[in-house]
Each structure stands twice: as C-alpha cells, then as structure tokens.
Amino acid sequence: MASPAPTPTPTTTWLPAKSWQHFLAGGLGGMCGAVVTSPFDVVKTRLQSDLFRQKHADVGAVMGDSVVLVRRPGGGLLWHFVETAHIIRDIARDETPRALFKGLGPTLVGVIPARSINFFTYGNGKHIIANRFNDGQENSYIHLCAAAIAGVATGTATNPIWVVKTRLQLLTSNNLPTTTATSPASFFGGSIPMIRQIAREEGIRGFYKGLSASYLGVTEGTIQWRLAASTNGQGGGLQEWAGMLGSAGTAKCVASLITYPHEVLRTRLRQPLVNGQKKYTGLIQTLRLVIAEEGARSLYGGLSAHLMRVVPNAAVMYSIYEGILRWGSNR
Template sequence: MSDELPPPVASPARNSFLPAKSWQHFVAGGLGGMCGAIVTSPFDVVKTRLQSSLYQEHHAKLSVPGGATVAVRKPGGLLWNFVETAHIIRDIYRDESPRALFKGLGPTLVGVIPARSINFFTYGNGKQLIATHFNHGEENSYVHLTAAALAGIVTGTATNPIWVVKTRLQLEREHHHGRAPGSWAMITRILREEGVRGFYKGLSASYLGVTEGTIQWTLYERLKKLTRNVEGKGGAGEWFGMLGSAGTAKCVASLITYPHEVLRTRLRQPLVDGKVKYTGLVQTFRLVLAEEGAKALYGGLSAHLMRVVPNAAVMYSIYEGVLSWGESR
C-alpha cells in the first residue's frame, strides 16, 4: 500500500467575472435608496413642482375680487428659496392633504429600489473589475470615475420610464381636478397619448446627469479615504466621517450639475392642450433661457438640496452598514 496521500479534491472554480459576494452591493443599494426616498419624499414633491413651468405659470398670478388676476412678484435670494419650500409644503398639507406630500412615492420606490440596486451593484463591482483588469488591482480616482459613469448610464437607461410616471403624478394637480389617477392609470394615459416613446422622455437629460453621479462617487471615495485617515479605522468618528463625506459629495455634485434636473423635468411634463412644448434637450435649454432666464435653471434647488443631502447620508450609511455586516459574516 502506498504511503502517498491522495491528491486534494479540487474545489469548484469561483466565478472569475464578478467579485465574491457581489450581490451585497445590489441589496445594500436598494435598501439604502428605499429608506432615503421615504424620509425625504415631501421635498421631492416640492422640487418637482418648482422645476415645472406648469407650477410657475399657475402661481405667477393671484386672483382678486371681480375675477381679475394680477402678477405676483416674489422676493429673490437664496434664503427666500428655503422659505418658499416651507410655504409649499405647508400649502400642500393644508390644501390637498398630508398624503399629497408623498405623491409619486409609489413610482419613486418602484424606481429607487431597482435604480439604486443597479447603480450600487454596477459601481461596486465595476470598480473592482476595472481595477483588477486595467490598473493592476489598485483603485484610484480614474477607476472610480469610469465605474461611476458606467453605473449612471446603465441605471438611467433601465429606469427612465419609472421616473416619467413619477414626474407626471407629482404634477397632476396643476392641470386636473378631482381625484388624481394612480400609477397604472398614468401609464395607460402615457401609452395611449404618446406611445412607448413617451416613457423615454428626458433620457438625454438623464445621460447628461451621469456627470452628477460620476462627481458624487469620485468625491465620496476621496473624502471617505481622507476622513478615514484622519479618524482612524473603526468607531463613531469614522462613521460620522462617512456621513459627512456622503452629504458633502452629493451637495457639491448637485450644485455643479443641477440644471440638467430642470431640463429633465420639463421634458417629462405632460402634454398641454395636446401639444408638446419641450421637444429636445437643446431646444428646452434655449427655450427656458429665452422665456425665463438663467435663474429658472436652478428652480427648486433649495428643495432639492434639502432632500438629496440627508437622502445621501441615509442611503450611504445603510449601504456601508450592509457591506460591513456582510464582510463580518
């Protein structure tokens, strides 16, 4: 009998394309996006209305006795934008209902969960694959930038129809009376009046918005690394550093790229008297500038920042938490 040991049994080959536990990015991103969307939904409704020309036309005039209307001149300045946001939330709560502050939340959740899942999955795994195959296994800002751009394109293409429905629902009160339609009724209406192409309105602006996600991810990774070096690994200091990194990255990215949000909302507006006012990205940009000025490209900015900064903090904290939990198991 030979004293030689039998050769070890070969273990099944691990999938070399995706990193181990790649599904965690998918689950963590979806969970983080869901929680952030619920918490900040009222600001999303306000932001959409402020971005829309339909809302601005409706509130640009004030009714006076006798049926006449007079133009309303609103104060300017950044501080007024935050005051206006609070007023709109109050008016929606008083004139429509508390439930109206969560208009479009259904489509938002239907969109946010897969959007964030796809985005975090594509980015989290993409940066590892890009680093492994093109940068000798090391991550840097170029790797983060490429992965973020890829994640933005994939996410925007996959979820654009959901955001069209959400935008239409949030603008519904401005031109329809009575009970607002639900998501399925809105889908049916868009399909009947505009066809399948109607669900892809604003897609060009979404692609333009890829720059926001690219800036956000790249800056977040950089700030997270800096705060980790300052605070050291582990503990509450690193956690708060991560929250600050997420909020700061989103704030900076939003300020730089915000006009695409307004253009996208205008492109997704419903038909007015059976006509389409905004037909393309360049045409919308020129028309907004001509009719309303450059200031209109920042309509709803205060509500947007009040929503996306805490949203990013909540979303990234849950994302990082789920990944940390997965690594410890």
C-alpha cells in the same frame, strides 16, 4: 526524479465575493432615503416645471374663491429655503397631506432597482475594470469610469418609472385627468392609469422622455462617487460614521450644485402634453427655450428643495449602504 507539481494558476473572478451585497445595500438605502425626503421631491419637481411657475412665483394660497399672495421679501438664498417650507404647507392644506407623497409609489418601485443597479454596477465595476485593465489596482480613472457606466445603466433601465413619477407629481385637483381622479395622491393607485395614458397619447417613446438629460446627469453621479470615495470618514466608531455621513452629504451637495440644470431640463422634457401640444422636444431646444422665456436663473428652479432632499437622502442612503457592506464583511 519526479518533476515538481505545477503551481496552480490563480483565477481572476469577474465579480468579487458577496457581490450581491452591493445590490441589497443600495436598494435598502435608496428606499429609506426616498420615503424620508418625499415632500421635498414633490416641491422640487413642481418648481422645476413651468406649469407651476405662476402659482409659485409668489408664496400664497387659494382661500375660498380668492387668491391671497404674499410677495417675496428679498429673493435671497435663505428665502428660497423658507419658500420651500411655505409651498409644502400650501400643498398639504390645499391638496391634503397625502399630496406631499405623490409619486412615492413609482419612486419606491424605481429607486430600489435604480439604487441596486447603480451600487451593484459601480461597486463591482471598479473590481472588473481594475482587474482587467490595471492589474487589480483602483485609481481615480477607474472610479470615474465605473460611476459613468453605472449612471448610464441606471438611467436607461429606470427612465420609464421616473416619467410616470414626474407626471403624478405635477397633478393637482385642477389638472387631474379623468383616469386618475379617483386616487390622485395614492401611492400606487394613479400609476397604472398614468402608464395607460402615456402609452395611449405618446406611445412607447413617451416613457423615454428626458433620457438625454439623464445621460447628461451622469456627470452628477460621477462627481458624487469620486468625492465620496476621496472623503471617507477616518478613525473608528462614531467618528468614522460621522465622517462618512458628512462626506456623503457634502459630495451630493457639490455634485448637485455643479450639474443641477440638467434636472430642470429633464423635468421639462417629461411634462405632459398641454392641449395636445408638446412644448419641449429635445435637450438643446429645451435649454434655448427656457433661457429665452424665463432667463438663465430658471435653470436653478427648485434648487433649495432639491438640496433639502438630496443631502439628507445621500447621508441616509450611504450610511445604510456602508453599514450593510460592513455587516456582511464581518460574517
């Protein structure tokens, strides 16, 4: 009597089918979000930096050879959003509207691989961790681990790009280095000279300034992914998409409020040398110095501009990400 044929052992693949879709969807979503919200990114970076603290301490503008200052009426939360609009107006008037897109070149160069790496690592990391350690079942811990790993991988791979972007956004007509004076606000024109300047003055280590603060900021992405995963839209059609947009924006808003100080510390660490001197040298030293010189409130400088940027950015990014994944799953 012939023995029955052995049952084939199911194989567990490292990556799910069509895993490339996470890479593509993340890149497209990040690119669209970055273009739409670029002016808020410029304002946020400047408000985080002490190089612009005095200029934006009062809402005002340079008119001819005189400075006209308009004092803050109250300094409440709502006024900070009004102040952001005033600063955008002043930048457009004093430095041309193109200045509102300073750093967009390296942002696009960075955000596409950054979002691609982040979504790819997170989306497929859940699959790998669940299969290897939890019999294929996802839970909160797996989501948190995948998000943390994705944040570390993304920060390490793209930090040099964000250093260049920050330096370009901190340029004005008054502090342009000679290497970038010909095209200070062009999307890509100032990037190569800035890369050369950083390499010449600070070496390779200069491109990794703020990396420690980026690792600290991994908590933001972890919180964001967890909240977004637990508040996905329910129902179908328009209701589902509205729920998805709302959950993505809410998750980003909550995560940003909890972890925002790391953004300020990271910007300070990435500032250019002033008179050949480096003011901020490490994460703890920067934290102590900022609080000592400016008070704890300065750790939330630029928060209004940040929220005006990241909330719609997250909504756009996640809607495109989910849309592409759903489109791919139906093919």
